[in-house]
Amino acid sequence: MPCFSRAALVLLTGLAPLPTLAKTSLPPLPAPTGEVVLTVSGALSQTNTPGGAAFDMDMLAALPARSFVTTTTWTDGEKLFSGVPLKTLLETVGASGSTLTATALNDYSVTIPLDSLSDDAPIVAYSIDGAPFPRRDKGPLWIVYPYDADPAYRSEAVYGYSIWQLSTLTLSN
16 A cells, blocks of 8 residues: 655645544553543544543543633632643544534533644643532533633633533544
8 A cells, every 4th residue: 555645645635634632652541430421532543432432530630630720700719720631631532633522411512623722721620629529510520721821711712612511522523
């Protein structure tokens, strides 16, 4: 089978390959042992369930974490949010595509362009002020940006991406 460069592939087919967030060599993704709080589906190179990747809270907490203090339009005063950077989570499952649909427990969903993600923001927060937060209080997972750190994080688009009660992530082109 011939080997083509990315440029040749685009010229021959007219299609650009999907961007990838995958690391070159990924360790196997373990199966969750607790309650599944997040499922990821779409173009993934690492799965632990048919057609996707399922995470329990311990699995998310085992990934590299980031914390920041910020105010939000939905909470009172400054809060300390901790969680896994969304980009890190997607790299863990070898994600590829151009958009990410984030869906909440109540089926509300938002579409986030993958090229809008940075290494540190947003995070999939699993704790506020050092404690997990329940479903009735926007939990157990919330996509959060460090809104106070940069005016770019205080836009209507970013506020729209800040989905709480997050339950699924779906990658697409």
